[in-house]
Every structure is written in C-alpha cells, then in structure tokens.
Amino acid sequence: MAQAMAAVVASDLVTPLKRPFPNDGLGDENNNNNNGGAPDEKPPQPRAVARRRDADPATALAAARHEFGEHGGVNMSIEASATFTVMEPDTMRRLFAGELGPDRGDMYIYSRHFNPTVLALGRQMAALEGTEAAYCTASGMSAISAVLMQLVGAGGHVVASRCLYGGTHALLSRFLPRVSGVTATFVDADDEAAVRAAVRPGVTRVVYVETVSNPTLAVADVPMLARVAHEAGAKLVVDNTFTPVVVSPARLGADVVVHSVSKFISGGADIIAGAICGPASLVNAMMDLQDGALMLLGPTMNAKVAFELSERLPHLPLRMQEHSRRALAFATRMQGLGLRVAYPGLPDHPHHARLAAVGNPGHGFGGMLCVDMGTEDRANRLMHHLQNTTQFGLMAVSLGYYETLMSCSGSSTSSEMPPEDRARAGISPGLVRMSVGYNGTLEQRWAQFERALALMQPPQHQLKAAADRDADAAGRKH
Incomplete structure (x- = not known):
C-alpha cells in the first residue's frame, strides 16, 4: 500500500486520503515536502482568498453548506462508525489509491482518516476563520502540537511571543527541544525590531503568537508579524482561542489559525476539542499517510463531539x-x-x-x-x-x-x-x-x-x- 500511495503523491492527482480539500491558490499544490510546504510554499494570493477573507464571520458561517440528516432532518446525522464498508472489493483498492474518497464519490475508509461529521464541522470552522480548509482535533494542544511539528520539523526554529499560554510555552521551551531539537526564541512580539532580530532566514519556520495574549491581553500586530515572517520564508501561526469572531487573523495575513475549541466556541465547559484552520495544502500534508502529523499522531475528534460543536457554532x-x-x-x-x-x-x-x-x-x-x-x-x-x-x-x-x-x-x-x-x-x-x-x-x-x-x-x-x-x-x- 505504501508504494501505491507514494506513486499517487508523485503525481498531480488530488489524493482524498491525503488531500480531501482542493487547493485554490492558498498553497503550492505541487509542494509535497515533509514540512507541509512550510519553508518554500508561496504566500497566499490575495485574489484567491478575497471573497472568503472579506466576509464577516457570522455571515460566512450562515453561508456555509448546511448538512441535513440521513432522512432529511434539519440537523445532520452523526456518523459514529469507526470504519466504513465497500460494496465491491476493487473499491477498497481505488480508495487507497486515491481514485475515490470523501470528495470523489462521498466514500470513506476509517474515521482516523476522515469522518463525515467531523469533516462537516471542519467546513464550518474554515468558514468562521475565512480559510481554505480546517481540520478538527481532540484538543487545542493537539492542534498546536501537530501544526508545529508539521511546519517546523526536526532542528527547526520558532520565534514566539514571550507571553503565551503556559502549556504552549512549555511545548516550545521544553518538550519540542527535547524530542526533536526544535529551538524557540521568545520575544516581545510587539517589537518589530526584536522579532526581526530573532528570525533566522532559512532556519526559522514559524512565528507564533496569540491574537490576544494569555493572560496579559496584549493584542498582536498580525499584519506586521505576517510581513516579517513571510519575508523570512516562515509561516505565521496565530492562536485565536480568546477572540473567535472578534478577530479573523487569516484575513490579516496569518497563514494558520489554531483554536482550543473547548473555550468560547464550545461555550459549555463540557467538551475538549481543537481546530487547525489554514491552506488546503497544509491540511492535506498533515493527513499524508507517511509524513502527516495528524494522520500519524492520530488526535482524532469523536464524531459525537463534532455534532455537538456544529450545533453551537451558529450562535x-x-x-x-x-x-x-x-x-x-x-x-x-x-x-x-x-x-x-x-x-x-x-x-x-x-x-x-x-x-x-x-x-x-x-x-x-x-x-x-x-x-x-x-x-x-x-x-x-x-x-x-x-x-x-x-x-x-x-x-x-x-x-x-x-x-x-x-x-x-x-x-x-x-x-x-x-x-x-x-x-x-x-x-x-x-x-x-x-x-x-x-x-x-x-x-x-x-x-x-x-x-x-x-x-x-x-x-x-x-x-x-x-x-x-x-x-x-x-x-x-x-
């Protein structure tokens, strides 16, 4: 199977297992490196994203595709299956070869790959943040960890705001350096000169900030940080947990927006969940069967959780x-x-x-x-x-x-x-x-x-x- 999948990656075919979201200009579709296209992927093209990014989040949510229940219910059905059947033996081969999939015949294999209910929530999250695609995860920290591991890679460098959620700070200052040799430089993210001085062209893969810092409530200058990151060939990743709807970082130049969905988006203090919103090229790369952080680490959201969240997003x-x-x-x-x-x-x-x-x-x-x-x-x-x-x-x-x-x-x-x-x-x-x-x-x-x-x-x-x-x-x- 690995050989068959590698053959598909080498071609320009859109592989549903790896690429369930069609690229439309936000990422370099032909870039299949292990960093998800991080270092050399072309920056977003304004014409390709203006329609989505100019939309008010509430308007964009209301315009997102509405999923109906299996029997026409106004609420979508919960697809609770972990695995999915096929009617003919050759269909399985075609699914793994990328000839069929969620966007080609509405077919699924296994819910760690893609689940219809979770995929529907991902569409809503992409609409909310004005991004090309989104993938929903089991927790906010799993979303942050997966993005950083995918974009930075072993031995890479991150420039981060010195004021971050404690768990993110520990991830960057202790865990990732220990397990993968990632280094992080923490700076005053409001000081453009300090950010520029900390960036190492060709080595820095990510500039990481929170839209509104936890807990000091400093507001990031996202356009400035995006400019500095892109000039150095890096990606700007923004945690928008504190300000969903209030701010749309992708509209301001951020490449990736992450969320702890457990917080304002859930609103009930009863769900642990996360989300990654960004280019389809990144999400597809993160779902690669051999190199994808989401696929291989498996921070899978439960379909029942996705249903609960999809019911809360409209309000x-x-x-x-x-x-x-x-x-x-x-x-x-x-x-x-x-x-x-x-x-x-x-x-x-x-x-x-x-x-x-x-x-x-x-x-x-x-x-x-x-x-x-x-x-x-x-x-x-x-x-x-x-x-x-x-x-x-x-x-x-x-x-x-x-x-x-x-x-x-x-x-x-x-x-x-x-x-x-x-x-x-x-x-x-x-x-x-x-x-x-x-x-x-x-x-x-x-x-x-x-x-x-x-x-x-x-x-x-x-x-x-x-x-x-x-x-x-x-x-x-x-």
Missing part, C-alpha cells in the same frame, strides 16, 4: 457579542473604583486602537479581562469572596463559559513558565484572569462584585478600634 457570534458587552461594562466600572484593570476595550489600553482597527465590526473586544490585585494573597482572597460569599463567579481555569470563570494566572494556567519568564511576560503574582460570563443580569453580577470587593477591606468599626489601640499605645510611650 457563537451572539454569545461573543454578549461576552464582550459584559466584559467592557465590568472593566469600565472596575477601573472607576481604582482597580488596575487590563481590557483591550478600555481606551487607555495600549492596544485599544489596534484591536478597534482590525476587529470585526459589531463583535466588541472579547470576553477576557484581568484585574491585578498586586499579590497572590490578595488575589486569592478576592476570588474566595467572589465565589464563596457573593456567588459572582467560579474559581476555575478555562474560559468561554456562560458563568464567569476566574483564576490567578501565575499559579495556574501560566505556572509552567519559570518565575523569571512570567516576570518578563508581565504576569504579576496577583493577576486575576476573568472570563466574563453572561448568566444573570449585569447589575446583579456587578452588585455581587462590589460586595466581594468591600469584604476585602476591614469594617469601619475594626478600623476605628485599631486606630484607638494605636493611639493608646502612643500615649503610654509618652
């Missing part, structure tokens, strides 16, 4: 609008109380104008905000009262839930980073990251926050008693 734009509305209201009021707040929707945020310029109109500035309480002890006391006394929200990692979730990033989601790296990234020990939910009314939740904040201060009678004790002590001394 993602509405959810993101309300997450954003609540976050802006809370951030404005918190700042009015004198708290140190980071939220891109505030006019004094250093990247407010940037996000306003590149964001999709009408979807706000995202549902994440940070409050810096100075010390971990004060952060923990505030979160204790917010959950256990006033029921404002829940102490939990993750984000995108309809309830507000909060955590002290330095000791939780960024704990994989060494203390010196956290300091360089601007992650204060008392930084409380909040994923603002939309459950309950805004005024109800704000009253709960104010009560919790008041409990952080001693009652007035305790302050007076302490002052009296100090006065008595001072009198005795004299």
Whole structure:
C-alpha cells in the first residue's frame, strides 16, 4: 500500500486520503515536502482568498453548506462508525489509491482518516476563520502540537511571543527541544525590531503568537508579524482561542489559525476539542499517510463531539457579542473604583486602537479581562469572596463559559513558565484572569462584585478600634 500511495503523491492527482480539500491558490499544490510546504510554499494570493477573507464571520458561517440528516432532518446525522464498508472489493483498492474518497464519490475508509461529521464541522470552522480548509482535533494542544511539528520539523526554529499560554510555552521551551531539537526564541512580539532580530532566514519556520495574549491581553500586530515572517520564508501561526469572531487573523495575513475549541466556541465547559484552520495544502500534508502529523499522531475528534460543536457554532457570534458587552461594562466600572484593570476595550489600553482597527465590526473586544490585585494573597482572597460569599463567579481555569470563570494566572494556567519568564511576560503574582460570563443580569453580577470587593477591606468599626489601640499605645510611650 505504501508504494501505491507514494506513486499517487508523485503525481498531480488530488489524493482524498491525503488531500480531501482542493487547493485554490492558498498553497503550492505541487509542494509535497515533509514540512507541509512550510519553508518554500508561496504566500497566499490575495485574489484567491478575497471573497472568503472579506466576509464577516457570522455571515460566512450562515453561508456555509448546511448538512441535513440521513432522512432529511434539519440537523445532520452523526456518523459514529469507526470504519466504513465497500460494496465491491476493487473499491477498497481505488480508495487507497486515491481514485475515490470523501470528495470523489462521498466514500470513506476509517474515521482516523476522515469522518463525515467531523469533516462537516471542519467546513464550518474554515468558514468562521475565512480559510481554505480546517481540520478538527481532540484538543487545542493537539492542534498546536501537530501544526508545529508539521511546519517546523526536526532542528527547526520558532520565534514566539514571550507571553503565551503556559502549556504552549512549555511545548516550545521544553518538550519540542527535547524530542526533536526544535529551538524557540521568545520575544516581545510587539517589537518589530526584536522579532526581526530573532528570525533566522532559512532556519526559522514559524512565528507564533496569540491574537490576544494569555493572560496579559496584549493584542498582536498580525499584519506586521505576517510581513516579517513571510519575508523570512516562515509561516505565521496565530492562536485565536480568546477572540473567535472578534478577530479573523487569516484575513490579516496569518497563514494558520489554531483554536482550543473547548473555550468560547464550545461555550459549555463540557467538551475538549481543537481546530487547525489554514491552506488546503497544509491540511492535506498533515493527513499524508507517511509524513502527516495528524494522520500519524492520530488526535482524532469523536464524531459525537463534532455534532455537538456544529450545533453551537451558529450562535457563537451572539454569545461573543454578549461576552464582550459584559466584559467592557465590568472593566469600565472596575477601573472607576481604582482597580488596575487590563481590557483591550478600555481606551487607555495600549492596544485599544489596534484591536478597534482590525476587529470585526459589531463583535466588541472579547470576553477576557484581568484585574491585578498586586499579590497572590490578595488575589486569592478576592476570588474566595467572589465565589464563596457573593456567588459572582467560579474559581476555575478555562474560559468561554456562560458563568464567569476566574483564576490567578501565575499559579495556574501560566505556572509552567519559570518565575523569571512570567516576570518578563508581565504576569504579576496577583493577576486575576476573568472570563466574563453572561448568566444573570449585569447589575446583579456587578452588585455581587462590589460586595466581594468591600469584604476585602476591614469594617469601619475594626478600623476605628485599631486606630484607638494605636493611639493608646502612643500615649503610654509618652
């Protein structure tokens, strides 16, 4: 079988097992190197992608192909089979030879290759992000890991933002260097000179950032980073987990967009999933039977999970609008109380104008905000009262839930980073990251926050008693 598949790769035939998505100009269809076309693949051609990338995400989602159920149901059917039958023996040979497949006869072999339900979700994700193709995975980290292994390769180099989700930072700083000799240089991604200085032409394969950094909420200059990456022959990979619908990185020049679908896209804190959105040439290369990271590592999404997610995507734009509305209201009021707040929707945020310029109109500035309480002890006391006394929200990692979730990033989601790296990234020990939910009314939740904040201060009678004790002590001394 390997010889037969190799023969197909050598030709210009579109091999469904390897290439279920037709290329239309976003990638070099004839490039079949082991990096998925990373180093020398031609950059996206604007004419080929303008129609998709100019579309509003909500509009693009609504225009995506609707899958019907087997008997005409308005919801698509769940294809739960791990393997698929053929009616004639020769059909199996033709499937493995690439003559038949998902886009040639609507035929499938095995759900680790392609599953109809998961493939349908992939089409929706591609529409959402304005990319040519998308592949849905078992987790966000599996999506990130597979993309980096495919694009970078053994001994390659990555330039990454110094402020990343702790798991991604550990992947780049510890795991990939240990298992494949990949090296990473972490820089201030907002400093173009620093990014340029870190890039090694011919060696750097990927520039990696988050659209809005976890947890400091810095907004990446995606057009600038894309320009720097492409001039060096590298790819720009952007994690858009914090801002689905709000920002469309591919429209701004990113080559690949990854997601932890577990977060805002799912919205229910009940699913672990990921997605890779990008050129068909990349997704096809990642599904190569002999060299593809997705095919060989097997981070397969369950069809039942894909069905659940496909039912939630249509109302993602509405959810993101309300997450954003609540976050802006809370951030404005918190700042009015004198708290140190980071939220891109505030006019004094250093990247407010940037996000306003590149964001999709009408979807706000995202549902994440940070409050810096100075010390971990004060952060923990505030979160204790917010959950256990006033029921404002829940102490939990993750984000995108309809309830507000909060955590002290330095000791939780960024704990994989060494203390010196956290300091360089601007992650204060008392930084409380909040994923603002939309459950309950805004005024109800704000009253709960104010009560919790008041409990952080001693009652007035305790302050007076302490002052009296100090006065008595001072009198005795004299």
